[in-house]
Amino acid sequence: MLIVNAWAMQRDPKVWEEPNEFKPERFEAAPVEREGSKFVAFGMGRRACPGATMGMHVVSLALAVLIQCFEWDTTGLKMDMKLNSGLTLSKANPLEAFCTPRQDMIELLSHV
Numbered sequence: 001m002l003i004v005n006a007w008a009m010q011r012d013p014k015v016w017e018e019p020n021e022f023k024p025e026r027f028e029a030a031p032v033e034r035e036g037s038k039f040v041a042f043g044m045g046r047r048a049c050p051g052a053t054m055g056m057h058v059v060s061l062a063l064a065v066l067i068q069c070f071e072w073d074t075t076g077l078k079m080d081m082k083l084n085s086g087l088t089l090s091k092a093n094p095l096e097a098f099c100t101p102r103q104d105m106i107e108l109l110s111h112v
């Protein structure tokens with residue numbers, strides 16, 4: 001069962017230091033030494049996701065556009081990493097954030 005395995009490995013304290021904390025710096029180092037080598041969001045082996053490269057590019061592009069076009073702020077609440085039960089690993093309580101269009105992007109965004 002992929003979901004059970006993904007859940008077990010991606011949040012396993014024996015595999016990850018502070019598994020429930022948002023620590024993007026885990027993935028900064030070179031592939032050999034970084035914790036990211038344990039990141040199996042796309043599965044592995046013969047049935048691994050053939051769209052992994054596209055998936056990484058689409059997610060990176062979407063994130064870059066959101067950062068480029070908007071100023072982001074938190075609501076002051078600590079991020080709640082609790083999960084919903086179900087087939088996908090969705091958050092129990094949605095992440096809340098404020099976004100305002102960046103001044104330079106208002107003209108561009110008004111055409112979208």
Ligand code: HEM
Nearest residue numbers: 002041042043044046047048049050051052054055056059
């Ligand atoms: C962030 C985006 C994506 C994530 C996280 C993701 C994740 C996964 C995972 C976990 C699997 C199962 C691997 C396994 O059984 O071990 C899978 C399979 C698959 N994915 Fe993705 N995927 C993504 C994007 C895509 C895209 C963009 C495509 C196609 C354009 C795609 C096509 C497929 C296909 C066809 C399979 C079945 C492979 C097989 O069973 O042989 N995925 N994906």
